[in-house]
Amino acid sequence: MDDNAFAALRVAATLVHALPGLRGRVRLGGRTLCDVTWDDMPTSPMVVSPCGFRTAIAKAHRQRQAGEEVRFLHLSADANPAVDIGVPVLGRTYRGGIYAVPLGDRFLCAFATTLNPDVCHEELEDLVGGLEPPDGMWGLGIRGDSGTQITLLHTELACDMAGPDIDCAIELLHQVLARVTARELVDSVSALV
Numbered sequence: 635m636d637d638n639a640f641a642a643l644r645v646a647a648t649l650v651h652a653l654p655g656l657r658g659r660v661r662l663g664g665r666t667l668c669d670v671t672w673d674d675m676p677t678s679p680m681v682v683s684p685c686g687f688r689t690a691i692a693k694a695h696r697q698r699q700a701g702e703e704v705r706f707l708h709l710s711a712d713a714n715p716a717v718d719i720g721v722p723v724l725g726r727t728y729r730g731g732i733y734a735v736p737l738g739d740r741f742l743c744a745f746a747t748t749l750n751p752d753v754c755h756e757e758l759e760d761l762v763g764g765l766e767p768p769d770g771m772w773g774l775g776i777r778g779d780s781g782t783q784i785t786l787l788h789t790e791l792a793c794d795m796a797g798p799d800i801d802c803a804i805e806l807l808h809q810v811l812a813r814v815t816a817r818e819l820v821d822s823v824s825a826l827v
Contacts, residue, residue, distance in 0.1 A: 635706060639714035640698065643706070645731075645746040646670070646717040647691035648784040650684040652777070653735045653744055655722030658687065660707065662715045667707045680707075692781030728804055730811045734791065740772070743807060744788035747814045749821070751778035751785050757813045758787070768802035774810070787814070 643660070650656045650670050658670035668680040670687040682690070694704045703711055721727055726734040726741070734743040747754065754776045767773060770792035777786045787810060791803055 635704065635709070635711065636714055639716070640694075640704075641748055642717050643691050643715070644695060644748070644782040644784050646719055647684075647688040648746050648779045648782045648786060649719060649733065649744065651688040652779075652786055652788075653733060653742060654737065655725060655735050656684075656733060657720045657722075658684075659718045659720070660715050661718065662709065662713055667709075667715060688779075688782065692779075695782060728808070730808060730815075732804070732807050732811060736793075737790070739793050741791045741793065742788060743791055743804075744786050745807070745811055746784050746786050748783070748818055749785055749814055750783070751776050753817060753821075754785050754787060754814060757817055758810060761810060761813050762806070768800075768806065770800055771803035771806070774806075787811075 646658045646660075647670075650658045655672060657672065660667045660670070668682050668687075670682050670684055672684060694706060697704050705711065706715065709715065719727075719731075719733065721733055722735055724736045728734070730745065732743060732745045734741045749757075758774065758776065762774070767789070772790040774787065774789045777788065778784075779786070787807075789803070789807065791800060
């Protein structure tokens with residue numbers, strides 16, 4: 635499995651584990667390999683809980699870092715599965731991989747990056763510094779997952795997901811996403827030199 639395909643699995647494992655109701659589907663071409671879901675309804679030959687999926691991906695990540703060959707779901711070493719992420723009822727997906735899930739009287743919004751939390755904090759501080767978040771947005775947090783080595787950037791938004799305040803909050807998230815994506819690209823190119 636190449637690094638990009640495995641990074642996508644690490645991102646998906648972190649997101650579905652952290653955001654209640656988010657689900658994933660790992661597939662190879664048109665064939666579903668497993669579904670990652672919070673319910674027990676069998677939707678494919680293999681159903682895995684978000685906790686189980688995250689644990690398996692974290693273990694595989696440690697093995698890859700140790701130089702071991704990882705065989706995911708009994709696939710050949712050169713297979714590159716894709717992963718799809720779905721939101722629960724009332725959830726939202728925004729461009730770039732930003733997901734919003736209902737959480738009580740608010741929405742939890744998040745996206746994931748391969749950057750470590752310290753680098754995310756630098757980029758966030760540089761971009762938003764002392765800005766006040768738009769109305770209806772409660773802060774912007776950074777949480778690293780030590781198992782998958784993926785970082786979540788997250789916020790909570792007012793339950794009314796329509797209107798100019800929410801549009802401003804989503805636009806701010808897109809700016810943060812663009813900033814960390816650019817940093818990921820710069821770091822990956824620097825690693826090649």
